């Protein structure tokens with residue numbers, strides 16, 4: 165479970181001035197949820213997701229994953245936490261000079277198994293574990309995992325293509341496979357379908373739902389599109405000007421809520 169508790173993020177804006185981008189955010193995301201966070205441009209969505217994977221340090225508040233406050237972690241523990249969190253983006257962020265297989269394998273090639281030290285484990289305990297050898301993940305192991313992932317995202321026939329020769333939807337499939345390579349328990353999606361047409365959006369959403377059902381990975385979906393939340397999210401939080409203005413089961417939030425921002429979302433199709 166991910167518990168976000170009283171999270172506030174401020175950025176400096178000029179001398180002695182600060183901009184509050186997230187204000188006292190409280191959210192509970194259960195294991196296996198597909199949790200939507202919807203709001204207008206500038207509401208603070210990307211900043212919130214960047215706090216969850218610790219690319220931004222919260223100014224105040226806690227982010228607790230499975231009972232552990234991750235905001236206080238550093239060094240090896242922090243990198244272990246990051247490996248448990250995959251992320252995909254609007255613009256895919258693929259390595260253009262590597263083919264599909266190499267893009268998917270990348271996360272596995274750069275890690276060493278010692279990075280998977282379990283939080284709380286002492287160095288002595290870690291050294292005693294024979295399977296935590298200080299070696300890279302074996303090539304054959306990587307190849308096997310890449311094959312599994314190619315099948316999962318249905319891209320086997322494009323395995324040697326470079327990203328420049330793929331469609332947007334195919335690029336996002338590669339990005340999804342790459343994000344899942346290390347078997348994270350959380351997948352963060354920041355506007356993952358915003359650059360895609362509606363049919364391709366639907367196919368990516370179906371894929372995310374299938375992955376969620378098969379692997380039980382918790383998915384957090386950041387979007388400004390109502391359609392995305394309604395199609396796949398079981399829960400949703402509406403973010404407006406740095407604050408959560410509504411949250412709960414997707415259907416309830418959009419049928420029972422009378423706040424202006426929610427009415428705009430429902431009425432306009434998207435923000």
Ligand SMILES: Nc1ncnc2c1ncn2[C@@H]1O[C@H](COP(=O)(O)OP(=O)(O)OP(=O)(O)O)[C@@H](O)[C@H]1O
Nearest residue numbers: 175176185203204205206207208209210211212388
């Ligand atoms: N590193 C930073 N320094 C200063 N201000 C920042 C920084 N990152 C984000 N902001 C500000 O925080 C606010 C929220 O930005 P954020 O990117 O989280 O919004 P968003 O909801 O993701 O918007 P969009 O839908 O356009 O992606 C914006 O006003 C932005 O200018």
Ligand SMILES: [Mg+2]
Nearest residue numbers: 209210211354
């Ligand atoms: Mg954003």
